[in-house]
Amino acid sequence: MLKVTIIVKLKEGVDDPEGKTIKHSLELLNFEGIKEVKVAKLYEVYLDLPLEDGKKEVEEMIKKLFVNPIIHDYEVRVEEI
């Protein structure tokens, strides 16, 4: 079994309204010293495939679904469990 972790972030320089809103909410709650908040999505996909096939499939998934390259960067990790 493979556990695939995909983290999809906004590219550097792309506005992050959700991060900004959270920063603001934290400030309204009187938290101090907050410089920045960023938000990303994390997907865990569990695959019943051999490692090599899995890796290939994951590349495809990312391209077809998880990421829009205009605004997103991503990290991916595939591990056998």
Next chain:
Amino acid sequence: MLKVTIIVKLKEGVDDPEGKTIKHSLELLNFEGIKEVKVAKLYEVYLDLPLEDGKKEVEEMIKKLFVNPIIHDYEVRVEEI
């Protein structure tokens, strides 16, 4: 400066409509061997605080804003950068 990474996941046993929908969609796209898809959120909070204060503040933030213990599990990492 501190970089705080908080990952908020749904607890085991809590329904995850988003994960389910994504799994189903991947299957419709003819991807194979998918056992499960889970979705989590990843927050990065940058704090201008000493480590100890930062850690305490983060605990509070998690309690007040990021996590509902009824349905969420979370991981948190605080590092100096």
Next chain:
Amino acid sequence: MRAKEIAPKVYEIDILNASDEELKEINESMGLALSLEEMKKLQKFFISLGRNPTDIEIHAIAQGWSEHCSYKSSKPVLRKYIFGIPSKHALIVMQDDAGVVEFNDEYAYVFKIESHNHPSAVEPYGGAATGVGGIIRDILNMGAKPIALVDPLFFGPPDYPYENLNPGIKHPLYLMQGVIAGIRDYGNRVGIPTIAGITYFHEDFVNNILVNAGCLGIVRKDKIVRSVVSKAGLKFVLMGGRTGRDGIHGVNFASKILTEKSEEERQAVQLGNPIIKEPLIHAILEANDAGIIKGMKDLGGGGLGSVIGEMCHAGGVGAEVHLDKVLLKERNMAPWEIWVSESQERMLLAIEEKDIEKIREICEKWDIEMSVIGQSVEGSYLDIYWYGEHIVHLPLEFVTAGVEYERPYKIKKIEKMQEIPKEPNYRNVLLSLLSSYNIGSKEWIIRQYDHEVQGRTVLKPLQGIINYETHGDAAIIKPLKDSWKGLAITTAANPQIGKIDAYKGALYTVDEAIRNLVAVGARPHSFSDGLNFGNPEREEIMGEFHESCRGLGDAARFLGIPYVSGNVSFYNEAFGRNIPPTPVLMAVGIIDDIRKAVSADFKKDGNSIYIVGETREEMGGSEYYKLIGAKSTLAPEVNLEELKGRMEEILKAMNKNLITSCHDISHGGLAVALAEMSIGGNIGVEIDLSSMGFMRADFKLFSESPTRWVCEVKRGKEEEFERIVKARRIGAVEGENLKVRDGNRWLFNIHTNILRGSWRNALRNYLG
């Protein structure tokens, strides 16, 4: 507890020989939420059968007897006051899951309001979403297309100190944001506009929030489906979501007091999935159009158990169910869990065998799962099988008829008193009221809900010049393309008046609902009542319940407007505190021609301003007294004759197109009503209060006396208006400022931009 396994995951429970102590233990360990009396009744029944029950039999009965399913504390009171108000239009009243009322010759509208309080307190996002999902199903299962949602919400104050929160209680802001996100994400995703609601903040709701949700649908009369199976041989088709362990004992949870431990009751919180619901709606409506649904009910509180039991019992047939045919989310579920699970997004249809293929085809097109799990049979028994083993054999009557109590009650005595404060700084009071969270703009919420989807919303919840809008009193939906007839929808509640006097609070609530409908030009037509109360085992709470119901009944009966559906939520108690009596109305009015609808924003320079109705010095429960910290137990008094009179007059004047804007006077009184109308029209008014007679100006401006409206009347039509409506002229539209004097004495003069600024900041201060 003595139990022996008689089939896989099915146990026979020894109750025949159980002592009282053991009965209590059985109740406790099985999570039945029954009283000892009820346990004994159960025991007696099985003694008469001469056998022990299976665990699933006990669960099935406990479910049927829960407060939520059987209304055991409320039924007798409801029967006395709420039920049976005669009406020509009401077609199905308080029988099925939602009320059905005639719209025109061909169509009927269907609606209901319901509570989802405890689950939302524990998990605001999922709880609220599930509440919306549940109420939509109630409408859908009458065969109707859901076309509008409403969401009355009650929270603790947004600025409540964290330190003061009881253990396990979440902060009002956290709860509110979660609840609103849950309603937004669910309602928007299924494509039903959320067009009205209440967002009310008060300390009384810190420990126990209220999340009510209402839905309205439209159906051709010949397509109405009943929640009844009246013929043997019909197949039970379970479609939509799968059955899981989520939501087991939700109904019991709803009938318990919230405690610190409630956090652990996660299993009782169901989770809705709008992406199953949306196609499910399409599929059900398609099947209904094809005429193949012979009976239908959604799976809400109580799960399969209450659905099959109630449908068959109502139709006088028996039921045969094969639980191993139910599609499951997780393996290893015991039959009793399957029977009581409240997993969301499921519908049960009764279908002729020959139509099974057709329904399969429809489900396939919409990517929905279904399975045939049993059928109706001759007789009056419920028989359940599990991989061939016969595990339940009970008379339906015993399972579904439930129990009823005449609970003792005590009506509280009210000492009348009213402090008279120093005269205030009028400008400051008005601006403070406008920026207070109960009066200020709810735009932050309203715009997160798609209130336009389906293209039927012809009078929006926000009214006025684009991007200058103010609050409207009711929204109007135009349900049919080929008819100008419209449905006005509003919600009303007033817990603070109810807290002083439950009877008067209820009258006031009806008054406010009527005011809101009349303000947009609609004739009040029918009500759904959502009754939120504390713990009915306390006499004074039962007293409040009686008084509220009496008030609701008296008012509606006098006006000839029926309650066609409703919901009771008891046990809104936490940490020894009960919520104030909070009956919430979802009210529907009819407007024959939506082109005559009237909005709340001032329209035009030179038009005259009138106040309709009597202003009195009754400041109990008012926002003004709360602001300045003055006390009063003089609750506003509704005169039903006056209400009826003014209502007819205003509707008549509107029908003659004399009125260009209208707003009811509610929270914050006359001053706030005028300010809101100015804000939406981006135009000022000059007002002289002297025609209102001799009274302190702060009472004139901030009293919340019922049965009052502000009307803007077309220039030149004043005489005609005055002939029809009993009203006093108090000024005219002009300039950019709200200018108010009492005779020769100027009280304030404030620019509309400043009014708008204060008003819009109310929630923004907390939410950004």
Next chain:
Amino acid sequence: MRVAILQIEGTNCEEESYTAFKELGQEVEYLHLNLLKKGKRNLEDYDILFIPGGFSAGDYVRAGAIFAARLKAIAMRALKDFVDEGKIIIGVCNGFQVLIELGLLPAVDGISEKPEAALMTNDSNRFECRWTYLKKENESIFTRDVPNIISLPVAHAEGKFVTEKKTLERVIENKQIAFKYVKPDGSRADYPWNPNGSMEDIAALTNPEGNVLGIMPHPERAFFPYQHPDWNRKERERGDGFWIFKSMISK
């Protein structure tokens, strides 16, 4: 003309859209993606493909992403042919998001393999249901009968058009901007007139050839005059959205 209104789970503005075409006397039908997939219907049998608003597949992952991926897997070939033949495709709101994800828009150099732009989370970080004013920027088959300034409602959480600088330049150069958000007097919009923070206040785009339109505001919700919030202040013969539908079908 034969119009197909595409559906999957979560699309939910199809009825209004259906009504609009029907009122204009067109031959219109709902087309569930599953019917395309099973070969029960073919795209080539239609003249107009309408991708309605809503929350296809819950808008999970990213608005429109799942719908686009599935559509691509099932019918990309047919879609290309459809566009190349000069037939009309219009995506409203969620439909616009789908067209961007598919690479059918902005398509500055023809249909692109990867998305060339994104409709991302509104600057306010909130779902925004409000009315906007739009100014017609360029003429196309979608705008020929449309008055210079119209008002239409938006209802979305992800509508902020973003792309790379050079793509934006090409979009402008190619005269692909169909509508911009403006203030009521036609001047440059700021929030809330531009409800999402879209680059260049872009509310609607066409492809360079002008036969594919993506638009965030909902013309189908302003087809009739009384759907406008200001019907009691301003008389209209037709709703402003009517003219977009009218343009599409006039020969």
